Amino acid sequence: MISRELKAASSKPVILSILSKGDSYGYQILQDILELSGGKWEWSEAMLYPVLHRLNSEGLIQSRWEVQENGRKRKYYGLTNTGREALVTEQAQWMNVHNVLIQLWNPNSKLSME
Amino acid sequence: MAFDLDTEVNKWAKKLAKYPSIEPGYVEEMTSHLLDKIDGLKDSGYSEEEAFHKASELLLDDIEEVAKEFRSPRSKRLRNKPDWNENSALLQLLPNYLKIALRNLRRNPAYSFINIFGLSIAIACCVLVLLFILQEFSYDKYHENTEDVYRVVKTRETSDGEYYSARSQVPLGPGIEEAFPEVEQSVRFWRSFQPVLGYENNFFNESKLYFTDPEVFDLFTFEFLRGNPASALALPGTIVVTESMADKYFGNANPIGETLKYSGYPEGELELTVTAVIEDLPVNTHLDFDFLVSMHDITTERENWGSHKPIWLYVNLTPNTLIAQLEDKLTEFDNQRSGNDPDSPFKNITHLEPISSVHLYSEFEGGFKPGGTISYVYIFSSLALFILLIGCVNFVNLATARGMTRTREVGVRKVIGAQQSQLVNQFLGESILLSTIAGIIGVFFAKVLLPFFNELGGLHINFGDLMRPTAILALIGLLATIGVAAGAYPSLFMARFKPVSVLKTKIQSGNKGAFLRKSLVVLQFSISVVLIISTLVMHKQLTFVQQKNLGFNKDHLFVVPYTPNEEEFITRMESRSDILGVTISKRVPVNDINYDSRGFRIPGQDVIKRFQNYPADEHFLPTYEMNLVAGRNFNPDIAQDSANFIINEQAAIELGWSTPSEAVGEILSWNESNPYGTIIGVVEDFHTTSLYEEVDPLVLSYPAGDFWKTFITLRISSADISTTLSEIEEVWKNTTPEGAFYNFFIDESLIQMHERDTKLQSLFSFLSLMAILISSLGLFGLTSFLIVKMQKAIGIHKILGASHLQVINLISKNFLALVGIGFAIAIPVAWIGATKWLEKFAYKINPGLTEIGLAALVILGSMVINIGIQTYKASVANPVKSLRSE
Known part of the structure; x- marks a missing residue:
């Protein structure tokens, strides 16, 4: 299980990353996350939609309604250019965090408490 | 009803829409999400209905959460609680409401006035009535023992119907106290008849003087200003006075230990020592007295079980006494002591009334003052x-x-x-x-x-x-x-x-x-x-009622007490031109004082009739301007007239004569074996009590001696009444130095009755x-x-x-x-x-x-x-x- 704080913090890069693979909608995004995390990330709707709306209002993503063949409407989200730039920044930041942690957790780490 | 997905989804969407932070667009999006979720669940083998319930359950559980999260990116003011949880909408809107309300009041002053003024008057009336009711219900609730104190009252059946009476015999109180353990204490109040009290040379006619038992202060709660409740009436010859009476007799001086001279019935003459002063009684009590005299020295009728006096009897019962049972026992006790015939079809029944209900609920005649209803x-x-x-x-x-x-x-x-x-x-x-x-x-x-x-x-x-x-x-x-x-x-x-x-x-x-x-x-x-x-x-x-023909002329009839110097007073009155008539009588009309009814019969007949007994002199009929419809008036020169009668029309009818003139010359007898008399006249019916009651049959008599003489009625001329009145009072006081003066007008007492x-x-x-x-x-x-x-x-x-x-x-x-x-x-x-x-x-x-x-x-x-x-x-x-x- 992933903690709530971590989920919240990672929501922005995760969503941006998923959308960088192509436009998607709420339900699908949740499904993707569930699959990628091997069932360990249980994002609730309550977490997802507000973030989507925030990213939308920040101009990182944009939404559009699409009518399905069965007549049902679905709201799709896609990255904007700003969104793509933001994703690059996010990637850099998260890789940085990742590297620090990897080094720290390496038993041969040069860092010691001496 | 079959499950319809669209309906259910619509319902669900409506629920969601209730949250102010979720805009319609969001609702649509969430609905679409729900449908996707249902599809997903259906793929894993759920039926449509199951899928809906499962999906909506998952989502709805979260709705509050969703709504909260939706709110945070939108709301500018981040507070701890979302708006819809705050309950303070009313508080926030209150200033606005108030403003609008006042503005409306001002904009329509006429409506506002009618509304507020009308309602204020209505509320004022309600408040007044509320106060009245609160007071009526507060009667006698303030006594410490109020729950255990009862008044002993009786109903008596006669051939004429049922009589309710609060009167009792002198020995009844001590008798039941001794006979029944439930009766802890008993207190009698014996109303003194026409008492006169004097201190030094000032004499006053009092009306509210009672002989009572010393336990009175255990049963009832009074505020003592001077003296001690435990000993106040413990000794014979002691008297307790109220504050205003202390002022009346003693002014500012300390009344404790002073002596008041009493004369009246019972007991005649007594010297009474003031032992305590109590506050005047509050409004909310049915008790009403100015003086309480120790019952210790009552010698009158101590063992007379047959005579009911104006004695109100109160008892203090042990807590949780069964009232109905005690009433039965008291009834039996009283009947046995009074020697009532147990086989008589007419029952005498004793009842107990809680004192707090005497004021509003009692139907029993007599008592301190007229109660409320x-x-x-x-x-x-x-x-x-x-x-x-x-x-x-x-x-x-x-x-x-x-x-x-x-x-x-x-x-x-x-x-x-x-x-x-x-x-x-x-x-x-x-x-x-x-x-x-x-x-x-x-x-x-x-x-x-x-x-x-x-x-x-x-x-x-x-x-x-x-x-x-x-x-x-x-x-x-x-x-x-x-x-x-x-x-x-x-x-x-x-x-x-x-x-x-x-x-x-x-x-x-x-x-x-x-x-x-x-x-x-x-x-x-x-x-x-x-x-x-x-x-x-x-x-x-x-x-x-006030204008009804009473059978006499009620105007300008002035009543003063009888004076033993009768001849001098009457001569001086009769010599005045402003006095049109003077008469002495035991009773005066439209008044209950001295009410007396006696048994009469026609000799040779078994039937006994109860008539009012009305002793009066020969000036009574002319002074009151009553009409003789047959026969003649009393004549002091005819010695036999002291045994003769004048009856009213009603009595003539009751005795069986069809016209008044038939009655004249007939013989009538007192039931109590007294001498016979002749009916010498028949007077037109006149009212003797209130108009609630019909005119009773009545017998006027003119006995020899002074025992019956109580009132002097003067008919005065209408010119300069106040001078006439003050001069009458002066003459009366001169002729009666030791007497107490009082006066009233007959028409006023008629008004008082109603x-x-x-x-x-x-x-x-x-x-x-x-x-x-x-x-x-x-x-x-x-x-x-x-x-x-x-x-x-x-x-x-x-x-x-x-x-x-x-x-x-x-x-x-x-x-x-x-x-x-x-x-x-x-x-x-x-x-x-x-x-x-x-x-x-x-x-x-x-x-x-x-x-x-x-x-x-x-x-x-x-x-x-x-x-x-x-x-x-x-x-x-x-x-x-x-x-x-x-």
Whole structure:
């Protein structure tokens, strides 16, 4: 299980990353996350939609309604250019965090408490 | 019902839409999400219904959460609680509500005045009645032992019916105290007959002096100013006086240890030492005395079980005594001691009355002072309720009517997002605000009106009683009830306006709520009519009582006490030109003092008749201007006349003579083996007691000796009465140095006899007047509103050639029908009420068409004036103006 704080913090890069693979909608995004995390990330709707709306209002993503063949409407989200730039920044930041942690957790780490 | 996914999903979406942070677009998105989720679940093998429930459960569980999260990115002010959880919407809106409410009050000063003023008057009346009721119910509850103290009273059956009496024999109290362990203590109050008290050389005729047992201070709670309750009456020859009597006899000096000279019945002459001074009795007790004398030295009739004296007996019972059982035992005990025939068909029954119910519920004759009656409490409570109802009806009518002018406000509020419940709250709040303002003014009015109310009703209500917790609670409850009762309908009515129609200035159909309004107006009319008719009937009856031919001329008859220097006093009186007649008698008419009834029979017949015994001298008939219908008056020169009788017509009838002249010359005998006498005359019936009772058969006698002489009645001329009175008093005091002077007018004592009813009538009239005032105020408000609404119609009528009269007719027509219905309802109700009230009078008026006619006149008159003026104004207005304005 992933903690709530971590989920919240990672929501922005995760969503941006998923959308960088192509436009998607709420339900699908949740499904993707569930699959990628091997069932360990249980994002609730309550977490997802507000973030989507925030990213939308920040101009990182944009939404559009699409009518399905069965007549049902679905709201799709896609990255904007700003969104793509933001994703690059996010990637850099998260890789940085990742590297620090990897080094720290390496038993041969040069860092010691001496 | 089969499961329909679309319906269920719609329902679900509606639930979601309730949260203000979730916009319609979001709802749509979430719905689409739900459907995706359902599809997903269906793929994993769930049925459609199961899938829906599972998906919506998952989502709905979260809705609150979702809504909260949605809110955070949108809301500028981040607070701990989302808006919909805050409950403070009312608090935030309150200043606005208040502003709008006050603005509305100011914008429609006439309506506001009618509403607030009418309601204030209604509340003032209610407060006054509330105080009255609180006082009536507080009687004798303040004694420490009040729950265990009972009054012993008796019912006695005779061939004439049942008698209720609070009197008892001298030995009854100590007797039952000894015989029954349940009776812890007993206290007798023996009313002294015509006591005279003297201190040094000042003598006063007292009326409220009682011989009583020393335990009186254990049973009842009195405030001692001087002296000790435990020892105050423990010794013979002791007396306790009230504060005001201490002032009367001793001024500022300390009365303890001083001696008062007593003379009267029982006991004759006594010297009494003052041992204690108590505060004057409070209003809310049925006890009433100025002096208490120790019963210790009573020697009179100590073992006489046969004679019932004016003794009121009270007992203190052990807690949890079974009253009904004790009553049976007391009945048996009393009958056995009194030697009553156990096989007699007429029963004598002893009852126990809790002292706290004596004032309101007792039917037993005699006692300290006339009690209240629970029916007065009911009558005034219903009157107060009626008045309140009328006030509330005004409120409802005016508020719904005025609501029409506030449609835009409602529309705008709704468009901005006010919910119906918020609007209801707003308008309810306004009406509670109004009722609170009215309440404050009403309490103020009550305070101002209180002295007048007390004076009118002969009451002693204290405004301070309103400050007691029960009264404050009752008042707050009353105001809240008025606010809610009066505001409920108008606020629901207004909150239901549809924003689209009201904002498009579509004219609201005036028929909305019209039925209710009409019914309420009918109700008001009915109540007013009932009150007017009742007032008129009461007034007529009481005037009738005061003007009824009593069988004698009641005017200018002045009564003073008998003086032993009879000859000197009478000679000096008779020599005066302003004294038209002087007579000595044992009783005076229209008065219960010395009431005495005796058995009489015609010799040779077994039948014994009970007649009033009325000893008087030969001047009695001429002085009172009574008419002899047969025979002659007493003559002092005929020695035999001291045994002879004059009877009244009623007695002649009872004795079986068809005409009065047949009775003259017949022999009559006292039942108690006294000498026979001849009936020498028959006098026209005259009233001896109140008009509640029929004229009793009566026998006038003129016994030798002075034992019966009690009153001297003088008929005085009407010129310069006050000089005559003061001179009579001077002469009396000169001839009777050791006597106590008192005086009264016969006609005044007649008025006093019916005082309670007169007072009741004044109070009733006052409250009715208030009710009528409030309802005409309301009617005024309502017509003016309706006329404003009908202005266009009136304009069109006028353009088409209608005259003023036709226009007035057009408008009044509606109201006339309502008045008619109101009358139809009111007349039977008033009739039943009036008949019931009149039942207790033996001589009464027949209420008839006059009263109904007068009531109709009052109602129609006020309505015609009211509608007439306003309609006239509307009809003379230029129709162009009303038609052009939009």
